Amino acid sequence: MSNKEFISEVAGKITTTPQQCQKMVNELADTLASVLELDNEVVVAGLGSFETRQKKERVMVNPSTGKKMLVPPKVVINFKMSSTYKNKIN
Amino acid sequence: MAKGKVTLQMLSEMMANNSGRSKSSAESFVRTFFAVLKDALQRDNIVKVKGFGTFKLVVVSPRESINVNNGERVSIAGYNKITFTPDKMLKDRVNKAFAQFDTMVLEDDDLDIVTNAEKVEKAEPQVSAEPQTPVVPQEVAEPEAPAEEPASPVVEDEPRIVALKQETAPEPEPSRVEEKAEPDEQPAPTETSKEQQAKKRTLKIIGIVLFVVGVLLGFYAAISSGKQEPEPTNVNKADSIVMTPEQKAEQAALDSIAQLRAAAKDYEQVEGGDMLIAGTRTYRRITRSHNLVRYCMQIYGTKKVLPYVMKYNNLKSEYVPVGKDVKFPILIEKQDSIK
Numbered sequence: 001m002s003n004k005e006f007i008s009e010v011a012g013k014i015t016t017t018p019q020q021c022q023k024m025v026n027e028l029a030d031t032l033a034s035v036l037e038l039d040n041e042v043v044v045a046g047l048g049s050f051e052t053r054q055k056k057e058r059v060m061v062n063p064s065t066g067k068k069m070l071v072p073p074k075v076v077i078n079f080k081m082s083s084t085y086k087n088k089i090n
Numbered sequence: 091m092a093k094g095k096v097t098l099q100m101l102s103e104m105m106a107n108n109s110g111r112s113k114s115s116a117e118s119f120v121r122t123f124f125a126v127l128k129d130a131l132q133r134d135n136i137v138k139v140k141g142f143g144t145f146k147l148v149v150v151s152p153r154e155s156i157n158v159n160n161g162e163r164v165s166i167a168g169y170n171k172i173t174f175t176p177d178k179m180l181k182d183r184v185n186k187a188f189a190q191f192d193t194m195v196l197e198d199d200d201l202d203i204v205t206n207a208e209k210v211e212k213a214e215p216q217v218s219a220e221p222q223t224p225v226v227p228q229e230v231a232e233p234e235a236p237a238e239e240p241a242s243p244v245v246e247d248e249p250r251i252v253a254l255k256q257e258t259a260p261e262p263e264p265s266r267v268e269e270k271a272e273p274d275e276q277p278a279p280t281e282t283s284k285e286q287q288a289k290k291r292t293l294k295i296i297g298i299v300l301f302v303v304g305v306l307l308g309f310y311a312a313i314s315s316g317k318q319e320p321e322p323t324n325v326n327k328a329d330s331i332v333m334t335p336e337q338k339a340e341q342a343a344l345d346s347i348a349q350l351r352a353a354a355k356d357y358e359q360v361e362g363g364d365m366l367i368a369g370t371r372t373y374r375r376i377t378r379s380h381n382l383v384r385y386c387m388q389i390y391g392t393k394k395v396l397p398y399v400m401k402y403n404n405l406k407s408e409y410v411p412v413g414k415d416v417k418f419p420i421l422i423e424k425q426d427s428i429k
Contacts, residue, residue, distance in 0.1 A: 001130045003140040009130070013122045014115075024109070024119050026141040031105040033183035040094040042101055044124050048172065051093065052184055059196065072191030075184050079145075079174035089132075089147070089170045 036077060048081040098124070131172065143176040310391070350422050357419070360401045367402055367419040374418065376410045383408060389418050 004018075011021035032050065035042055041051035057073045098120055106116035127145060130137045135147040152168040182189065354368035374385045382405075386395050396408055402419040410416060 001134040001137045003138050006126065006130060006137055006139055010119075010122050010126050013126065014118050021119075022140070024105075024111075024116075025123070025139060027105055027109045027111075028101075028120060028123065029142045029177070029180055031101060031108055032142075033180050034108075035096050035101065035104070036180075036184050037186070038094075040096050042096045042098075044098055047124060047128055049095075050174070062195075068196040069193050070196050071193050072188060074188045074191075077174070077176045077180060077184055079172065081172050085128075085172075086169075089172075 046082065047085055048079055051078050051080065052076070053078045141177055141179065143174055143180060146173045146175075147171075148173050347422060350420060351425070354422065358401060360397050363398065364424055365395075365398060365421045366424055367398055368422050369420045370402075370417045371420045372418050374416055376412050376414045376416060378412055381408075382410050382416060385416070385418065390421070395421060 007018050007021050007025065010025075011018045014021075016024075032042060036050065036052050039052060041049050043049045052075050055074050055076055058071050060069050060071055061067070062069050099117065102117040102120040103113060105111070105120065106113045109116070127137055127139070131145055131147055137145045139145075148171050150169050150171060152165060154163055154165050156162070157164045176184075350368040351366065354366040357367040357369070359366055372389060374380070374389075376382065376385075380388075382399065383393055383396065386393055386399060398419055398421055399405075399416070400408060403416050405416075
C-alpha cells in the first residue's frame, strides 16, 4: 500500500483532507521521535512497541574497495511485535 | 537506560500539545492511524508511510539450529514478522548523539582494534547478552581511561600528603600503565582460532582487571612509605597514614610537618592516641551506600582512624545518620613515636 493510499484511507475515516492527514502524520512522527530520543518506548496495544537500541561499532569490509572500514556506533529504532499480534499472524 | 513506557494515549496527548490540535482529534487520528496500518498490513504485506517509515510483513523460513544445553539439532519453525524501517527524519532524530561519526577506513596499523573488534563481532551471535561485549573493545581501545578514574579521587583526597612526598611517585605509574597495557594486546593478534576465542576473552578480562588493580596498588605504593620499591607491592594500608618518620624526609617535608604539629595544638586530641589531629583534610556526606567507616577506608585506607574522626566531629558513635556532613582530619604521628 503506497503512502497516497494509506493517507487517503486514514483521512476518509476521520474526515479530513489528505493534506491535513499527511501533516498529522508528520506531527505524529515528530512526537514519536521526541519520545524515543529520551530512551522511552512507545507501546501500541495489539501491534507492538517501538524502542531504541544501541549498536556498537564494528569492522566491515567494503565490498567494492576491499578495504577494512570502521562503522561507528549508533542508535536505531526497533519495532517489536506484541505476543498477541505474533499469534494473530502465525 | 531508563525505558519509560509511553502509551498511545500519552502519545496522542503529546501530539495534541505539540501541534495545537484538540486532544480528541489527536487521539482519534492516532487510533485510526494504527488501525488502518494493522489492517493494511494484513491486506498488502507492505505499508509505506511518508514521514514515518515502512512496515513490511516478512516471512521467516524454518531453519535448523542447535539446542544450546544439550547440543541436539532443533528445527525452528517458520513464522511471519513485521519489520519497521524508519524514515530519514526519525532515524536522524534518534541518532543525534552519534551523528558526528562517520565510517572511516582502517589502516594496517590499527590492526589491534580490528582483530579485537572482529573477535567481538564473531563472538556476538554466540553470546546473546549485550552487556558483556561492550567492555572489551572499549577497554582495549582506551586502556588508560578506566584506570585513571579510580586513581584520580584517591589523588584528590590526599593533596597535602602527596605534596609532601613529591618526587618519583607519579613516574612509576605511566611505565607501569604501559607495561600492563602491552601484555593485554599482544596475545590478541597471534591467535585467530575460533576455538580459542572464549579463552582469549576471559584472559583479556582478567588482564584488564589485574591492570586496574595494579594501577590502584601502584598509587598506594607511591603514597606509602615503601618508596624504594616502585613495583606494586601489597602495601600495608596502615602505612599510608603514617607519614614522615619512615621516609627520607626532605627539608620541605619536615618543615610542613612541623607546621602541622604547631597547628595541632589548636585541636582537641584523642587521649592516649598515636596520632595528632592537625586541621581538616576533607569533607564527606553520609549516604545510604557510604557510612563513616567506609569513608575512613576510602580516605585513610584504614578503620583505625575512627576514634580521631569521631573526636573531630564530636560523635558519640560511629553510626552517623544519612545526610550528615562529616569532616575528616589531617593526621600526623605524635613526636614520641618517631623511630
